[in-house]
Amino acid sequence: MADNNFPLWKTFWSIFVGYWNSEKKWEARGLLAIVIILNFAMVYLLVRFNTWQKEFFGMFEIANYDKFWPYIAEFAIIAFIFIFIAAHALYLQEMLRLRWRIWLTNRYLNKWMHNQSYYRLQVLGSDTDNPDQRISEDVGSFARLTLELLIGFLRKLTSLVAFSIILWNLSGVLTFNIGSHTVTIHGYMFWACLLYSIVGTWLAHVVGNKLIQLKYDQQKHEANFRFSMMRVRENSESIAFYGGEQMELVGFGEYFGKCVKNYLKLMQRHKLLSFYTNSYDQTAVIMPILMAAPRLFSGGFQIGQFMQLIHAFGYVKDALSFFVSSYGTIASLAAVIRRLGLFTQHMEETHAVSSGVQTDEAEKGLFRTQNLQVQLPDGRTLVENCSVELKSGDRLLVTGASGCGKSTFLRTISGIWPFGSGTVSLSHNEMTLFLPQRPYLPLGTLRRATYYPLEADTCDARLHEVLHLVQMEKLIDRLDDIDDWSRILSLGEQQRIAFARVLLVKPQWVFLDEATSALDEQREMDMYTLLHKELPTTGIVSIGHRSTLFSLHDRELHLAGGTWSLRNLSTVPVV
16 A cells, blocks of 8 residues: 555544544543543643733832732642642543553454454565564554643644634734734734744644654664564574574664664754754743833833733644644654554454365264365465365374465465365364364463363363373473463474363364474374374374374375375384
8 A cells, every 4th residue: 555545544533433432432521521621621721821920020019028928829739739640630530541442442343353454464474564563562552642742732733722812912003004004903812823833834744744753664673673582582493403603693784674773764864853942942931021022112111911922833733733833743643544554554453364265064973075166365276176185083094295275275274274165064063173283382381281172170080190191290290380381382282282172172173284283203103092092082183294194094185286186094004
């Protein structure tokens, strides 16, 4: 999607509106209303303080010093109430931001998990980078920046209304001649402030508009740099064996170099924007003084009115210059919206991709594929019109050369691979379990990792028995230890934990994708024998290359260049 054509407002609204119309809407709207009311109260106190300035400085002009301490006491009361309200307004705003972030985070997590989008984003070759960052950081940034701008805008709007009246009344009338014509301008300082702010806002956009893309790119480069280091942590042993430290440093340098290069551009753009905004603010300090000084010198103003006018001009200028002062925040929000919008768009694209493979209800204890065709995303066919039927307890071995589509065949059966056609029939009441070559062990306790994807059972007797059966009894004393078990256990040990998982889950059908590749032949034999003994009615579909697997299965499905063949293995000897 081209940057210039990205629908920022439409994307912003689609993200924004959900929470305020959700099941939490009344809670959210009520909290927002309280925050807005508190901010209105703060503006009222600022108006009262502006009036206090007029009276306080007017006291010096008429030398009525008896009122000095009463005015100081009044100021203390105004200041105390303002501080009290400001603190609570900030606290409630942060509470609202937190609740909004929780709701948005859960929404994006559910979208990411729904229909296996987390997997399909990779399968479809999406350019969505670092979805974890988009959920963990960008969602929170969206809630924070949006509330800052929304509350800030409403406060400035209220200030604009309140102080514009004061500025208009104090400005009086400016009269001057142009040739033979007399020109009269009522509230001339208000119009001067409005014109100054409009021109200033336009120039701020000219100077700072490139910040949006630069901030988007910076987030992307920082996330890629962090991900490159995370990859080293995940693959530390392999890198150490290869001695690939120098190459990793080269990779780090490339990613970090992009961060630095883009940040230098950000610095330049921030410098230009800072130069402009500071010039704009400093000019606005002296501008009302120069405009009002002649009337003060001629006696048209009292000193108190003069001070009130100067401060009213400042508040109106600040309100009208909201876009100028908030440009950096707006640029950050625009970058966040673009990242979340593209993330949402890519997830919706994955949801729109429907598989041509139909799932059908089969009789209990029966698994069948009919005219199953497996393809790659580019349309190439790996398996064509494959029809296989298995009954409970059958054991099928899938063989073929590397890259022929064995693993993709299993992915298609499981329903996670969207490219293909045909029918897969299985009873919906029967549970299936797929074991990849590298088992997934979630973070947490070993008990949780062993029972995954089920909730961990607190009964230890069966778990201890299963760990003994898979020859992993050494871990019994560490069942409730919390650690990264995929780092602690070797691949062979992880594969035995996966077999323990099968015994605990007791599926009716189990699919193994080279699930014993890291085991020696004897342990491989032990694991399959264990499945046959403990789960005699469970159907098994295995992918493997070892000849020893032939004696452990009933039939062989051989895949080769899109074709397939099926044969009985009852006469195949053990090698």
